Amino acid sequence: MNTDHPDLIHYKKLMHDLQIKLVHLQSHIIRNELQLLIIFEGRDSAGKDGAIKRITEHLSPRDIRVVALNKPTERDKNSWYFQRYTDYLPSRGEMVLFNRSWYNRAGVEPVMGFCTEHEYQRFLHTVPTFEQMLMESGIQIVKYYLDISKPEQHKRLEDRRTNPLKQWKISPIDQLAQDQWDDYSKARDEMLSRTHTDKTPWYIVNANNKKRARLNIIRHLLQVIHVDQTQENNGHTLQQVDSSIVFPFSESHLTDGTLYS
Template identity: 45%
Template sequence: MPEIDESMIRRIHQDLRDDLDEELELEFEDRSMDRIASEIESRDLNTPMVERQLYFRELFRLQAELVKLQDWVVATKHKVVIVFEGRDAAGKGGVIKRITQRLNPRVCRVAALPAPNDRERTQWYFQRYISHLPAGGEIVLFDRSWYNRAGVERVMGFCTDDQYEEFFRSTPEFERMLVRSGIQVIKYWFSISDEEQRIRFLGRIHDPLKQWKLSPMDLESRRRWEDYTKAKEVMLERTHIEEAPWWIVQADNKKKARLNCIHHLLSQMPYEEVDHPVIELPERQRHEDYERRPAPQELIVPEVY
């Protein structure tokens, strides 16, 4: 393995700092973004601090638009499937988290299926994905999807050549069938460079909070980089159809990839802001004969903090 030089260590530390930033995202509020916006005008836009502030500002703006999109999907009973594919550590989970972060999980949900069990391996290949498809007024995000067959199954030898070819015969028709039934299908491929994946894997190795993300399959995929590249090229060529085209997200920069993907996603639907009735908080009913009973002390969680 090539040695880890000083610049590589700096990149890994930068990734760790970005991860800490991510944990702060929900702590910020829009009014603080307005203050940041007024400060940015007089500062160097190329400094890391201002770049991070701009990222947060845009993220919150786009997430506000996602809420409007969600309301429109519910009001119009629209049905949406969004497929996220890419190499390990390409950033699929990060953008999925930002999309769902402020949305109603009953409207926008994630389907992340494990490897098929013995029974599922005897079913029609697409069968286990069917139950996760959306009803009217729902958005389903597939964190990996039926395209496992074109990627990991092909590279790792988990499917036969006949199964692989049948996948490419069936997939365009399967997706056209979904679209004819009224389901909008949007497919994203997150593209990262060889060097960027290496840096992210090293970051996971050296971060105890992220080591769980590295499986033996992930490490093997790193070794088979070129095989995955060939499989990806075939997949894009044979399943890029007018009804459900592929969109490639340049993902070496995680923050830019998230913003670009969300911005593009919003452009794929003709959503409009939905009017809501004014909400008024009702007065609480009070009864003279009601007295709240204290909870038993042994049930109280100790106040350590």
């Protein structure tokens, strides 16, 4: 007997249908030798892990990779900044998901003092060119910024501290996430403003509701890759993305209250 709440049953059914389409998406990528890079950024506890898990959990592990790098080594620090990431870029027929990426230099690093002002400014100046080079080489880049409110982050960080199954997520930086909320907001706004381009746009995800965020990220991903699934849809129609949950960044969002401050 299924004792799940009706809302949870509905969520599981929607997710199941979307994950079937993700299998078709992966087949499309393999068949056409595409290279897909998906970048997930956002505040601590914004839901990046959960979104990535739902995307990858039924896909072929041979043709998809999740990249979540540890702190840089001394060699990394003495190398070209992007060098430590280039080994992880997708090859033909492959999807790669970055759980945080080179955008650490636009968020955590300047806020925590892990890079100099010159390094920070140089990154913001050069990253659009770097991403354009990747696009011109055949790598399609999709960038998501998961945005949550300060009270929601507080609730999720508290859950990490008390839930024994989430202890691995706790880091020293988490402890400062709330104290330095305004600094992270300023860094977020600067990053979005200076690295959002026509070819590699940022998509904002209102992630205060995890389940709605996950469903709409997958719907959006299926749309932006332009997969023709008419032959493989098994009768399932792809629902439209909720534009209040996932939407392209605009400069107006910095002042109109769309982003959590």
